Amino acid sequence: MTTIRIEKLTRTFDAVRAVDDISLDIAHGELFTLLGPSGCGKTTLLRMIAGFVEVESGSISFGDRRIDNLPAHRRDTGMVFQNYAIFPNHTVAENVAYGLKARKVSAADIKSRVDKALERVRLAGYGPRSPHQLSGGQLQRVAIARALVIEPAVLLFDEPLSNLDAQLRTEMRIEIRQLQQALGLTAIYVTHDQEEALAISDRIAVLRHGKVEQVDTPERIYRMPQTAFVAEFLGSTNMVPGVAKAFDGRNTQVAAAGTEFTVRGEIAAPGAKVLLSLRPEALQLSDGTDGPRVQARLALREFLGPMQRLHATLPDGTRLRVSALGGAAFDALPGAPLVLAYDPAQIIAFPAP
Amino acid sequence: MKRFATIVALVALVLLAVFLLYPLALVLDASIRIDGTGAFTFGNYAAIVKSRYYLGSIGNSLLAAALATGLACAIGIPLAFCLARVDVPGRALLLTLASLPLVLPSFVSAYALVLLFGHAGVVTTALRGIGIPIGSIYGMPGIVIVFTLTLYPYVVMPVLAGFLAVDASMEEAARNLGGSQSYAVRTVLLPIVMPAILAGGLLVFVEALENFGVPAVLAEDRPFLAVDIFKLFAGESDANPAAAGALSVLLIACTALALLVQRHYLGKRRFSTSARSAPAKLSLTPGLRVAAAIMSWGIVIVSLLPFAAVLMVSVLRFRGPVLTWELGLDNYATLLSGSYRPLLNTLTLASVAAVATMLIGAPIGYVVARHRSRLSGLLDFIGMVPFAVSGTILAIGLIVAFNSGPLVLTGGWLILVIAYVVRKLPFAIRSSSAIVHQLDPSLEEASVNLGVSPSQTFATLTVPLMASGLVGGLVLVWITAASELSATVVLYSSRWATTTVVMYHAIEGTGAGLAAAAAAVLILVTAIPLLLINRRVNKQEATVI
Ligand SMILES: Nc1ncnc2c1ncn2[C@@H]1O[C@H](COP(=O)(O)OP(=O)(O)OP(=O)(O)O)[C@@H](O)[C@H]1O
Numbered sequence: 001m002t003t004i005r006i007e008k009l010t011r012t013f014d015a016v017r018a019v020d021d022i023s024l025d026i027a028h029g030e031l032f033t034l035l036g037p038s039g040c041g042k043t044t045l046l047r048m049i050a051g052f053v054e055v056e057s058g059s060i061s062f063g064d065r066r067i068d069n070l071p072a073h074r075r076d077t078g079m080v081f082q083n084y085a086i087f088p089n090h091t092v093a094e095n096v097a098y099g100l101k102a103r104k105v106s107a108a109d110i111k112s113r114v115d116k117a118l119e120r121v122r123l124a125g126y127g128p129r130s131p132h133q134l135s136g137g138q139l140q141r142v143a144i145a146r147a148l149v150i151e152p153a154v155l156l157f158d159e160p161l162s163n164l165d166a167q168l169r170t171e172m173r174i175e176i177r178q179l180q181q182a183l184g185l186t187a188i189y190v191t192h193d194q195e196e197a198l199a200i201s202d203r204i205a206v207l208r209h210g211k212v213e214q215v216d217t218p219e220r221i222y223r224m225p226q227t228a229f230v231a232e233f234l235g236s237t238n239m240v241p242g243v244a245k246a247f248d249g250r251n252t253q254v255a256a257a258g259t260e261f262t263v264r265g266e267i268a269a270p271g272a273k274v275l276l277s278l279r280p281e282a283l284q285l286s287d288g289t290d291g292p293r294v295q296a297r298l299a300l301r302e303f304l305g306p307m308q309r310l311h312a313t314l315p316d317g318t319r320l321r322v323s324a325l326g327g328a329a330f331d332a333l334p335g336a337p338l339v340l341a342y343d344p345a346q347i348i349a350f351p352a353p
Numbered sequence: 354m355k356r357f358a359t360i361v362a363l364v365a366l367v368l369l370a371v372f373l374l375y376p377l378a379l380v381l382d383a384s385i386r387i388d389g390t391g392a393f394t395f396g397n398y399a400a401i402v403k404s405r406y407y408l409g410s411i412g413n414s415l416l417a418a419a420l421a422t423g424l425a426c427a428i429g430i431p432l433a434f435c436l437a438r439v440d441v442p443g444r445a446l447l448l449t450l451a452s453l454p455l456v457l458p459s460f461v462s463a464y465a466l467v468l469l470f471g472h473a474g475v476v477t478t479a480l481r482g483i484g485i486p487i488g489s490i491y492g493m494p495g496i497v498i499v500f501t502l503t504l505y506p507y508v509v510m511p512v513l514a515g516f517l518a519v520d521a522s523m524e525e526a527a528r529n530l531g532g533s534q535s536y537a538v539r540t541v542l543l544p545i546v547m548p549a550i551l552a553g554g555l556l557v558f559v560e561a562l563e564n565f566g567v568p569a570v571l572a573e574d575r576p577f578l579a580v581d582i583f584k585l586f587a588g589e590s591d592a593n594p595a596a597a598g599a600l601s602v603l604l605i606a607c608t609a610l611a612l613l614v615q616r617h618y619l620g621k622r623r624f625s626t627s628a629r630s631a632p633a634k635l636s637l638t639p640g641l642r643v644a645a646a647i648m649s650w651g652i653v654i655v656s657l658l659p660f661a662a663v664l665m666v667s668v669l670r671f672r673g674p675v676l677t678w679e680l681g682l683d684n685y686a687t688l689l690s691g692s693y694r695p696l697l698n699t700l701t702l703a704s705v706a707a708v709a710t711m712l713i714g715a716p717i718g719y720v721v722a723r724h725r726s727r728l729s730g731l732l733d734f735i736g737m738v739p740f741a742v743s744g745t746i747l748a749i750g751l752i753v754a755f756n757s758g759p760l761v762l763t764g765g766w767l768i769l770v771i772a773y774v775v776r777k778l779p780f781a782i783r784s785s786s787a788i789v790h791q792l793d794p795s796l797e798e799a800s801v802n803l804g805v806s807p808s809q810t811f812a813t814l815t816v817p818l819m820a821s822g823l824v825g826g827l828v829l830v831w832i833t834a835a836s837e838l839s840a841t842v843v844l845y846s847s848r849w850a851t852t853t854v855v856m857y858h859a860i861e862g863t864g865a866g867l868a869a870a871a872a873a874v875l876i877l878v879t880a881i882p883l884l885l886i887n888r889r890v891n892k893q894e895a896t897v898i
């Protein structure tokens with residue numbers, strides 16, 4: 001059983017607060033993702049847990065054992081590196097056996113455990129090969145097997161898939177998720193790819209400038225972002241500034257972009273400035289039925305295969321992205337008027353900064 | 354990780370403090386004391402400034418070094434340009450040969466000049482025979498020629514790297530914007546290559562200033578700093594350690610200043626990796642191409658010719674100091690008839706020193722490359738101090754320091770090994786840190802992460818990964834230690850005389866044949882290991898310089 005508790009963790013590099021007073025609780029068997037833009041401190045936080053970056057203040061515990069003062073080689077974490085970090089002077093089997101040897105496991109045990117681990121990552125029979133005979137995806141699997149085989153207290157992944165091509169990336173993330181669940185290991189996963197994070201995580205922490213913006217399940221992070229930053233970072237949303245009007249007991253009207261939006265709930269006092277997040281998929285071409293709607297004009301149409309992306313211009317010139325299913329025959333020309341319908345519950349309002 | 358780095362840094366700093374800084378401090382101390390009484394004085398410096406002899410010595414050394422630097426640039430830059438941009442036939446071989454003079458002993462080249470153009474030289478007598486008088490090569494001309502021909506690779510290597518680092522698109526962009534080819538050379542190429550030229554040139558300057566062997570062979574009665582320091586310290590009649598100390602401090606000040614400027618220029622730019630596509634070879638007219646080929650091969654052949662001449666002369670008979678045209682191995686017989694001891698000493702001392710240097714240098718290079726901290730920065734700096742200290746001065750310091758007191762080393766083999774290790778340490782540090790820079794740090798992190806301690810990771814993972822590079826470094830240290838003269842000649846005892854010492858005394862005396870044989874042995878001792886690992890070393894040298 002490994003739960004992870006991170007308390008008030010801080011690390012500064014010169015003037016940069018790479019990790020700024022972060023506290024997190026991670027449950028046993030959870031796949032916990034650190035998500036955020038480049039430079040937000042994901043890698044630094046992960047490497048603090050692994051013991052490669054010194055803790056400035058705060059603490060890290062596995063279970064009830066504090067580990068932040070242990071040297072890196074005694075922390076019992078299994079890390080999968082972005083660039084694989086496969087030892088080029090060892091065979092695949094020797095790579096996987098490396099951590100077991102360090103733990104003085106008997107030779108017979110090593111052999112059976114290495115074979116099993118290679119089988120797990122679908123590389124049975126690759127043991128005697130030299131790493132340079134393997135493809136990128138295979139190397140990544142060796143790296144995973146090498147980290148899994150020692151049955152570490154915690155698995156750590158630092159953008160493990162970013163060097164792979166798009167298709168392999170989606171395959172491998174499913175494999176990683178299944179292995180982690182099958183073995184019941186606690187894992188921390190770093191990525192800046194929001195789709196990857198949404199797809200495999202139990203919970204996600206969105207980081208910004210070394211601070212936690214929100215910790216939640218993928219669904220809640222996506223549907224109920226607590227800050228404008230989280231809303232914007234997950235799924236290129238449309239952010240429209242506006243001014244709140246009166247609350248009618250059910251919805252609040254917001255004047256924005258030269259028109260008016262209806263938002264569920266009492267989002268702000270009348271006259272307060274707000275930011276509205278309108279997800280592209282929350283807007284539809286109106287089919288004439290009842291409900292709130294806005295008038296717009298088509299500016300540009302992108303055909304993306306399974307769907308089309310429409311760029312619509314609101315009365316004051318603000319641009320909105322709208323996702324429309326590709327199947328729906330839609331052949332309007334730029335300049336044509338559009339009527340966009342939406343569900344007031346799907347618009348999220350944030351206080352304007 | 355941090356503890357391992359700290360331990361390496363502390364051990365290295367203690368070693369350097371005891372065997373480098375402490376001896377140097379004693380030399381400095383000697384320079385500000387009255388000989389005998391030990392009272393504080395600046396009189397030694399005042400004496401130098403008042404003495405025409407010493408001022409001449411300083412002036413000669415600076416002048417020779419400056420002229421050699423200018424000439425080395427004058428031949429090194431065009432050669433580097435041809436190697437980078439002209440399709441010279443046999444380019445790969447040329448590149449290998451062009452780096453050879455750096456590791457071949459320069460005083461052997463000087464001695465070759467004496468054999469060919471000296472008072473009783475082959476060419477001199479031949480020319481005199483047909484009535485053409487020839488000017489003396491002793492003194493300034495010969496010394497500058499030898500420095501130029503042995504040190505120009507210091508210019509070629511970084512400048513070549515600079516020329517290759519100019520991204521093709523940069524030059525194309527300059528020309529696309531309407532510049533002519535020569536305009537592009539002036540505005541794009543030269544500014545990029547200029548720091549490399551300065552860095553290489555300053556290295557030539559420092560090496561020439563420190564060099565003991567070449568003026569020892571060629572100066573005759575002209576005063577030269579490195580030789581005077583030796584004579585003032587070790588001379589039988591006119592010893593004056595205090596003056597030797599003062600001159601040493603002045604020499605160190607000059608070399609240290611030049612090296613600081615050199616580091617500044619080198620630090621400003623990194624040439625190695627910036628170019629994505631190396632610039633294309635120039636399309637030249639056949640005439641120009643032939644001219645470029647002749648010039649390139651000419652420079653390299655002329656610089657290697659002295660060594661070939663020594664090898665040839667070593668198998669000819671001497672009658673007294675006069676060379677005959679009879680073939681024979683008499684010289685080698687003379688060399689070995691006395692004793693095998695010097696040759697054996699050379700091989701043993703070089704081997705022990707090379708292994709020790711790499712054993713100490715590799716961890717330092719690793720820490721310097723991997724762990725950026727104030728301690729490792731200090732280590733990096735002190736590790737480079739030996740560059741600024743000539744072998745003679747270091748040797749004098751070691752004698753003063755370990756001649757009495759708790760640790761007596763003079764007269765033994767260990768003091769020679771220590772001198773070699775300290776002198777070659779910067780090389781070992783640089784070559785290992787260059788290798789470490791090419792190793793992905795996450796490999797070591799992966800090992801530590803899997804439960805192997807940092808020191809064990811270094812021994813079992815990093816060292817094997819560095820191995821091929823370390824072998825190259827080891828061989829180069831071995832070669833340069835085997836042909837070391839300036840410190841050896843101060844430190845050796847009769848039991849531990851080396852081939853270089855035998856050769857030095859043979860030149861001083863009348864053993865022309867003996868000297869030629871010893872010189873030939875030194876050439877072979879350096880050339881054979883080089884040929885064995887040729888390719889590796891080439892790569893090494895490029896990264897180290
Ligand atoms: N060793 C270091 N020295 C100085 N600054 C550092 C160091 N490591 C990280 N930083 C700084 O700390 C901040 C966070 O870096 P970190 O590598 O953790 O970001 P990241 O979230 O992993 O970004 P990316 O997605 O680009 O990998 C950055 O501003 C970075 O420049």
Ligand SMILES: [Mg+2]
Nearest residue numbers: 042043044159
């Ligand atoms: Mg990162």
